[in-house]
Amino acid sequence: MKHRMSSEFIYQLFALLITVIVVHAVYVGVIRPSADAQIREEMALQAAGEDFVPERSFAVVIRDFEQEACFILLLWALAIMGYKGRLCMLEQRLLGQRLLDIPEGTSVLPQDAREYSRSLEALPEKEQDYLLPRTLLAALQRFATTGSIQAVSDTIKESCEVESDRLDSELSMVRYIAWAIPSIGFIGTVRGIGDALGQAYKAVEGDISGVTVSLGVAFNSTFVALVLSIIIMFCLHQLQLSQERLVLDCQRYADRRLMRHLVAA
Numbered sequence: 106m107k108h109r110m111s112s113e114f115i116y117q118l119f120a121l122l123i124t125v126i127v128v129h130a131v132y133v134g135v136i137r138p139s140a141d142a143q144i145r146e147e148m149a150l151q152a153a154g155e156d157f158v159p160e161r162s163f164a165v166v167i168r169d170f171e172q173e174a175c176f177i178l179l180l181w182a183l184a185i186m187g188y189k190g191r192l193c194m195l196e197q198r199l200l201g202q203r204l205l206d207i208p209e210g211t212s213v214l215p216q217d218a219r220e221y222s223r224s225l226e227a228l229p230e231k232e233q234d235y236l237l238p239r240t241l242l243a244a245l246q247r248f249a250t251t252g253s254i255q256a257v258s259d260t261i262k263e264s265c266e267v268e269s270d271r272l273d274s275e276l277s278m279v280r281y282i283a284w285a286i287p288s289i290g291f292i293g294t295v296r297g298i299g300d301a302l303g304q305a306y307k308a309v310e311g312d313i314s315g316v317t318v319s320l321g322v323a324f325n326s327t328f329v330a331l332v333l334s335i336i337i338m339f340c341l342h343q344l345q346l347s348q349e350r351l352v353l354d355c356q357r358y359a360d361r362r363l364m365r366h367l368v369a370a
Contacts, residue, residue: 113188117278120184121177128177132168140168161325171293171326175286179333182282186344189275193347196235200354204228204241205362212368218249237355240264244363254367261364265356272348276341283337290330297323 143165167176205221207213213221225233225242232238240261247253247260 116188117181117185120188121181124177124180124184128173128180132173136164137168140164166325167329169293169326171289171296172329174289175326175330175333178282178286178289179337182279182337183340185279186340189272190344190347193344193351196237196351197347197354199232199235199237200358203362204238207362207366211366213248213363213366214368215249215252218245221245222249236264236268236351237358240268240355240359241363244359248367252369254364254369257367258364261356261359265352268355269349269352272352273345276345279337279341283334283341286334286337287330290327293326293330294323297326 140162143162166172204225206224207221222242222245225238225245228238233242243264244257244260248257251257
C-alpha cells in the first residue's frame with residue numbers, strides 16, 4: 106500500500122510538471138500570437154473608424170493567464186482521474202476470475218480456510234493489494250481464527266467500508282481543483298473589470314478599445330472556467346460511480362463465492 110501511494114504521488118507530480126510545460130508551450134507558441142494578431146487588427150480597424158463586427162475566436166477567448174491556469178488544472182485533474190480509473194478497471198477484471206476454487210455444494214470449515222487462502226497468497230504482490238483479494242483473505246483468516254460466520258460477514262463489510270472511505274478521501278485533490286477553477290475564473294473577472302475601470306478616461310475621450318479588451322478578459326475567463334468545471338465534475342462523478350460499483354461488486358462477490366459455503370464448526 107505504501108509503495109502504491111508513493112507511485113501515485115510521483116505520477117501526480119510528473120503529470121503536473123508535464124502539463125504545465127505542454128500547456129505553456131502551446132500558449133506561447135500558438136494561442137497568444139494568434140489572439141494578439143487578431144486583437145491588433147480589430148483595434149486598427151476601430152481606430153480607423155471602419156464598421157466591423159468583432160470576432161471572438163477560440164484563441165481570443167482562452168488567451169489570458171487565468172484561462173491558461175484553468176487548462177493546466179483541468180488536464181492535471183484528468184490525469185489524476187485517469188490513473189485512478191485505470192486502477193479501478195484493473196480491479197474490476199479480478200471480479201471475472203475465480204479467485205477461490207470452491208466447488209458448488211462444498212462446505213468450508215474453519216480448518217479448511219488456510220487451504221483456500223493459498224490461491225490468494227499465490228497472486229502477484231500487486232494484485233494482492235487490490236480490494237477483492239484483500240477482502241477474501243481477511244475473511245478467510247477471520248474464519249480460521251474465530252469459526253464465526255457473523256465475524257466473517259463483519260470483516261467483509263468493514264473492509265469494503267474502509268476501502269470506500271479511502272477511495273473517497275483520495276479524490277480530495279480533484280475536488281479542490283474543481284473548486285479552484287471557477288475561483289480562478291472569477292479572479293480573471295475582477296482583474297478585467299479593474300483594468301476596464303482604470304481605462305475609463307480613454308473611453309471618455311472616445312477610445313474604447315482598451316475597455317473592450319479588458320471587459321473581454323473579464324467575461325472570457327469566467328466563461329472558460331465554468332465550462333471546464335462542468336467537464337471536471339462530470340468526469341469526477343463517473344469515476345466515483347465506478348469506484349462505488351467496484352466496492353459493491355466486491356462485497357457481492359465475497360457473499361456469493363465465499364460466505365454461502367461457510368459452515369461453522
